[in-house]
Amino acid sequence: KAGVTQTPRYLIKTRGQQVTLSCSPISGHRSVSWYQQTPGQGLQFLFEYFSETQRNKGNFPGRFSGRQFSNSRSEMNVSTLELGDSALYLCASSLARQGINEQYFGPGTRLTVT
Amino acid sequence: LAKITQPISMDSYEGQEVNITCSHNNIATNDYITWYQQFPSQGPRFIIQGYKTKVTNEVASLFIPADRKSSTLSLPRVSLSDTAVYYCLVLNTNAGKSTFGDGTTLTVKP
Numbered sequence: 001k002a003g004v005t006q007t008p009r010y011l012i013k014t015r016g017q018q019v020t021l022s023c024s025p026i027s028g029h030r031s032v033s034w035y036q037q038t039p040g041q042g043l044q045f046l047f048e049y050f051s052e053t054q055r056n057k058g059n060f061p062g063r064f065s066g067r068q069f070s071n072s073r074s075e076m077n078v079s080t081l082e083l084g085d086s087a088l089y090l091c092a093s094s095l096a097r098q099g100i101n102e103q104y105f106g107p108g109t110r111l112t113v114t
Numbered sequence: 115l116a117k118i119t120q121p122i123s124m125d126s127y128e129g130q131e132v133n134i135t136c137s138h139n140n141i142a143t144n145d146y147i148t149w150y151q152q153f154p155s156q157g158p159r160f161i162i163q164g165y166k167t168k169v170t171n172e173v174a175s176l177f178i179p180a181d182r183k184s185s186t187l188s189l190p191r192v193s194l195s196d197t198a199v200y201y202c203l204v205l206n207t208n209a210g211k212s213t214f215g216d217g218t219t220l221t222v223k224p
């Protein structure tokens with residue numbers, strides 16, 4: 001069974017630009033969660049989508065948004081990029097509810113904002 | 115949400131048992147505890163999950179005391195390939211939000 005895939009793997013953007021990251025969950029998984037990982041803040045929860053609806057959201061500004069499609073694929077968007085948005089963005093999928101079931105993480109997208 | 119603390123780093127030798135303890139003092143009734151392993155340039159990988167008492171799978175055991183204010187991940191007979199960062203995660207099922215600890219860097223020496 002194919003794992004969670006994320007595209008692109010690496011991205012360089014300039015301050016003020018926007019970016020869209022993509023995540024394809026494991027087949028059959030309906031829950032997709034996004035996390036930001038930085039050396040200073042560690043792993044922080046962004047949001048979770050289930051059946052095309054955002055179920056939960058972490059403490060991030062409105063510049064961070066996402067969506068999920070009918071095939072469970074998910075995208076996250078960051079607008080008006082700031083230097084502090086440089087991070088590894090991880091996507092994780094699970095069969096049902098986040099945390100109750102085992103989450104499978106993708107390799108991440110490394111975003112660098114210059 | 116739970117405040118989570120875990121040791122920054124630990125050293126061990128091949129063949130030893132390693133115990134990593136995570137403190138989550140304000141864990142809520144419906145919170146679950148999960149441990150993940152992460153290697154450089156990879157996403158975290160699920161190790162084990164529990165709610166209370168003891169859970170064991172083929173790679174690890176998870177001990178959770180009755181008050182659930184802490185949990186201990188036990189890795190039996192570690193090898194060099196177990197060198198990684200280990201994260202404790204608490205899920206608040208009411209808020210649906212996950213809180214990760216800052217991670218414990220385990221270094222296994224020959």
